Amino acid sequence: MHLDEKIWLTLSFGIIMIFMLITGYQAFALEMGPPSHNEIIDPQKVDETAPFDEPGIKQIGEKEYEVVMTLQVFSFTPMELEIPAGSTVHFTLTSKDVVHGFQVANTNINAMVMPGHIQKISQKFSEPGEYLVLCNEYCGAGHQLMSTTITVK
Amino acid sequence: MDAAIEQNRRAAVISEKKNKVLGVCLEDARISKSYLAVAFVALLLGGLLGLLQGLNRAGVLELPAWLNYYQILTAHGLLLVVVLSAFFTIGYFYAGLSHTLGGLLPKVRKLAWIGFWTKMVGLVLVVVPVLMNEASVMYTFYPPMAAHPVFYFGLVLVVLGIWILATGAFINVAHWRKNHKGQHLPILAFFATGVFVLLVGATAFVAVEVLFMIIPWSLGWVETINVMVARTLFWAFGHTAVNIWYLTAVSAWYVIVPKIIGGTRWNDYLTRVVVIALVIMNITGGFHHQIVDPGISLPIKFMHVFMSLAIGFPSLMTAYAMFRVFERTGRRKGGKGALGWFKKLPWGDVRFLSPFIAMAAFIPAGAGGIVQSTNQLDQVVHNTMWIVGHFHLTLGMSVVMTFFGISYWLVPYLSKRVLTPQMNKLGIIQTIIWTVGMVIMAISMHAAGLFGSPRRTSFTTYGDFAETLGWNPLMTAVGIGATLLLIAVILQVYAVFNMMFFAPKGEVEFPIAEIEQDEAPTPYMTERWGIWVVVMLIVIAMAYVLPLTDMIVNAPPGSPPFKTW
Numbered sequence: 049m050h051l052d053e054k055i056w057l058t059l060s061f062g063i064i065m066i067f068m069l070i071t072g073y074q075a076f077a078l079e080m081g082p083p084s085h086n087e088i089i090d091p092q093k094v095d096e097t098a099p100f101d102e103p104g105i106k107q108i109g110e111k112e113y114e115v116v117m118t119l120q121v122f123s124f125t126p127m128e129l130e131i132p133a134g135s136t137v138h139f140t141l142t143s144k145d146v147v148h149g150f151q152v153a154n155t156n157i158n159a160m161v162m163p164g165h166i167q168k169i170s171q172k173f174s175e176p177g178e179y180l181v182l183c184n185e186y187c188g189a190g191h192q193l194m195s196t197t198i199t200v201k
Numbered sequence: 202m203d204a205a206i207e208q209n210r211r212a213a214v215i216s217e218k219k220n221k222v223l224g225v226c227l228e229d230a231r232i233s234k235s236y237l238a239v240a241f242v243a244l245l246l247g248g249l250l251g252l253l254q255g256l257n258r259a260g261v262l263e264l265p266a267w268l269n270y271y272q273i274l275t276a277h278g279l280l281l282v283v284v285l286s287a288f289f290t291i292g293y294f295y296a297g298l299s300h301t302l303g304g305l306l307p308k309v310r311k312l313a314w315i316g317f318w319t320k321m322v323g324l325v326l327v328v329v330p331v332l333m334n335e336a337s338v339m340y341t342f343y344p345p346m347a348a349h350p351v352f353y354f355g356l357v358l359v360v361l362g363i364w365i366l367a368t369g370a371f372i373n374v375a376h377w378r379k380n381h382k383g384q385h386l387p388i389l390a391f392f393a394t395g396v397f398v399l400l401v402g403a404t405a406f407v408a409v410e411v412l413f414m415i416i417p418w419s420l421g422w423v424e425t426i427n428v429m430v431a432r433t434l435f436w437a438f439g440h441t442a443v444n445i446w447y448l449t450a451v452s453a454w455y456v457i458v459p460k461i462i463g464g465t466r467w468n469d470y471l472t473r474v475v476v477i478a479l480v481i482m483n484i485t486g487g488f489h490h491q492i493v494d495p496g497i498s499l500p501i502k503f504m505h506v507f508m509s510l511a512i513g514f515p516s517l518m519t520a521y522a523m524f525r526v527f528e529r530t531g532r533r534k535g536g537k538g539a540l541g542w543f544k545k546l547p548w549g550d551v552r553f554l555s556p557f558i559a560m561a562a563f564i565p566a567g568a569g570g571i572v573q574s575t576n577q578l579d580q581v582v583h584n585t586m587w588i589v590g591h592f593h594l595t596l597g598m599s600v601v602m603t604f605f606g607i608s609y610w611l612v613p614y615l616s617k618r619v620l621t622p623q624m625n626k627l628g629i630i631q632t633i634i635w636t637v638g639m640v641i642m643a644i645s646m647h648a649a650g651l652f653g654s655p656r657r658t659s660f661t662t663y664g665d666f667a668e669t670l671g672w673n674p675l676m677t678a679v680g681i682g683a684t685l686l687l688i689a690v691i692l693q694v695y696a697v698f699n700m701m702f703f704a705p706k707g708e709v710e711f712p713i714a715e716i717e718q719d720e721a722p723t724p725y726m727t728e729r730w731g732i733w734v735v736v737m738l739i740v741i742a743m744a745y746v747l748p749l750t751d752m753i754v755n756a757p758p759g760s761p762p763f764k765t766w
Binding site for chain 1: 343498511513521571580758
């Protein structure tokens, strides 16, 4: 092996290790890990199972909200949420049918929502405005229609 | 030891001479030509469907009621990721095995044909339900979306075909090894062995998913399915498949391209190490498609970031090797100074230009791959157009442009015809159009994805959001890129069939580069495939046993089938 190849491969290995360290630090020390909630539910009995028997938005603290939401072809329940600027929202999500994706454009909200599994993701909405919520996993003929909004006032 | 190496060299020279005298074996050539013909017909159809999608998403084409966007997208993905790539890979490596191992054995030839027709019947069974809008489930066919059962029967036959072809390749390789004890497998056959090992390993996962989970469920024998397990098994296959097509392209970068530029190939030992590393580490990479899934713990996801990024290492070795070979060759041809060697490369030869651009594209493509495999960054781009841009760079440029470059010598070689200067010129033009189209498309897709535009979604404005979020001009650019790409597809398919049936008769070489004169002998260790397969299985077990067991033991009640299109 040439010296420059050794240098190149050392750098390559170093880059991969730096990626690992940063990813690990963010995931475990800063708690910025990707949505990975581990809780199951009977996908055929979502409507009868708490908390999804009462989907909706609930204030749980000062500027803190909990949204319990179901995803189904081709809609979200509840639709059109409204929150004051600076609120942190904790979403609890599940699917009543096929695999869906939960994405809010211009935020880092992006999670798979699978039938049989409860997914959780939180986000602080600092900037006022209207945010687009959409399904980003193909779910059927009306997939492109599956969207709603979050209005931050 | 030295005597053995000398004997190796002499044997290699003899087999080389034998092939030169005999030329291409016509019966073997017919096999490869059949696979290549199917591959390029798939390219034409898949490219046409790609244009329809591009124009739809650009907002200029409204699809008729009888042809739905998702049906087209399903067919586009299957035709290009499963048909074009697999048929090309098989045609190319069977030609390589025939050339470097002194012809295919009669029984292997028979297996190649049985595999061909098994795959063709499988394809028809897959395509018919897609055409009838009974299987608009995409390349990923995630349960609980359920296609017509015939779609899954077709997939089983496609996989069975692959196993038959892998068996054929293994028989031929084993036969050669038996008669050449102590020798290293010729390098192209070595790559082929790696590719077929991976193909068997990857398709084993999807076979379990389809045979034991989806088919009983879609026929109504069982009521529900475990969606997480199915999804995980799919990605063990789905990601490996595209990495196999990449490994096929890499084989041409190491073995073929150095010969075309008039040089020698990269260090034989390091080349074989790269192949072995890619085989061992590949299948576990699939998990990074599930970074934002529920039900998989953070430590497991973290381990899989490592397993995915590790695959980047052999690719970085390749990047160094390629540029080193170019520099070495350019300097020997008289290139002076820091970059003089660069000008000495044969830029006017499509057999070099196309794979060179393919390699160059892998620099941003590989970097993007590393970025999006890390947890938090994936969360930004997961399931957006960014990912579509990524695999159009990796597959649409790095892999497919290498395949195009190969076609300009492999098709004439197999057909006992020549690559005329006019055809070479057409190839250069085709390469440039394809490059421009793909660059426009890939950049726009990456950007649209960063702004949040989702993948696999037909034209929609989401009210006024598409406008305000800045997606529209980018999607128009995607449409322009798709148009250029279809022009390049038509030129490429014309070139292939012209070279197969109409070009002037003659002989062209199968370009395989020699090693450097003073190179140290490669340790025989590299040929111990039994060990590598066991190590591969251990790595797979480390990656999958824990999460899969968890998904099965702690499974939620399953899901019934849905048809939502």
